[in-house]
Amino acid sequence: MGAYEFDLWVFMLAAFLGFQLIRGVSPLLHTPLMSLTNAISAITVVGAILLTGEKDASNLSRILGFSAVFLAVLNVVSGFLITDRMLKMFKRREPDKK
């Protein structure tokens, strides 16, 4: 089996898993869900690091890679933090104050 065929299988299974998982998420949390998956998809930082950190990368690679690391890290950091900030606000009714 060729590498790409294997990759396609991985993609197909992950997409199905994604469908199943997301359908279980209550609409209550759809906004945090979107910011979380947004942070997760910033996994492109992996590709950006590989490009930027290479030994004899061309200037073009270095500049594009650097920008991509910056953009992806921005998404990772702000995505996870804002998701947590939102989730912190979701509380059940407090057991009556006073």
Added chain:
Amino acid sequence: MKLDDTLLPLLYMLAAIGFILAIKWLNSPATARRGVIVGEIAMVLAVVGTLLRFEVVQYQWILVAFVLGSAVGVPIAYIMPMTAVPQRTAFSHACGALASALIGTAEYYKGLDQGAGFSKVVMVALVIETLLGFLTFTASMMAFGKLQELLAQRPITYKGQNLVNLGVFAAAAGVGLALIVSPERSVLFPVFTALALLFGVLLIIPIGGADMPTVIALLNSYAGLSASAMGFVLNNKLLIVAGALDGSSGFILSIIMCRAMNRSFTNVLFGAFGQLQTSSAAAGEAKPVHSATPEDAAQILDSARSVVVIPGYGMAVAQAQHKLREMFDMLTRRGVEVRFAIHPVAGRMPGHMNVLLAEADIPYDKLFEMDDINPEMANEDVALIIGANDVVNPGAETDPHSPIAGMPIIQAYKARTVMVIKRSMNPGFAGIDNDLYYRDNTLMLFGDAKSFLSSIVKELGALAKV
């Protein structure tokens, strides 16, 4: 060398498991924060695993980018008001998509330099990655501009628009195909990039504010798919998995949004909402309505046993969440059961209204989905509508000619008394007249949502002292 073959693939695998668990645990508020922590750990594992790889030798630029990215990202996460979360989301889709497009571009030129040629598979993935990346970048920036109100919210349409859009897309796809066939014709790449960027802009121009939830979700999906395509280019399973999760998430959310408006994808993307129906609104002017004062409203609420509040985005625009919470507290203390009915498209992105109410400290077990509360609506004493319009319009069920015909609504009209806080009788954003306002059991509460609610709260306080 050893490390790369044995330990690092394991780190990536652990990271993939972490992402999957993160989404799984997001299914309930009780476990959701745990999900975020697992997601963060997974991301750290992936980044460390990548930094350790033997091809990565130059660290200084990576570190600088890390510091800069965090320096911008942290303040965004903490300062951003919750009403602006849709804008932030659109902006981060733009960043993510641009990142993968730039990486794709760099990979292409790197491959050209090395002169080893591209396999067809890599080239297909590369074209998909950059196409989705660039078009999502400009489309998300346009969405950001509309949500931030830097651009006109109204859809902008012109004759032959769909033809132009399709033409540009076909051109981009055609040039992409040519690149796949002969990757060495590097002159095509800038053309391809420009067409993809242009298409992103054209795609959003005809889309109005009311359709933003669907569009944001769709762009979320594209950004994920672009990351997944990068996984094919780099032969990296973690990217494929993470991108596929994001891609399916955005896709499902946009389907949910479409269903909540009873519209199809093609209709959202090519059907420019808010165009045809302006004429029908004029006929409604003369019909009489019943209006009431804050005092009347407070008395009705006070003597009710159960109240359903139906908030719309207008409530958030008026910044009335916290007053609403005060009213909720007072009524709850006096033994009135207060619940909130949330339409899926209330707010500017999926689930937005829930976040806004949670921020005002309204407990989430009082927030109900449309389908759960509709069957109970006939037993409710009061339905209080604040800043919502189309989502409670009975015309969607009864008038087949209504532009929103067939859209599922919260059946507020079934409640014994309906109260609507509204600035004036002007038809709402979409310009559709609402028959609910003229019914005998409907009381119109004219005024700004925030000040009206605070008057109600004051009156309730006065009643409590009697």
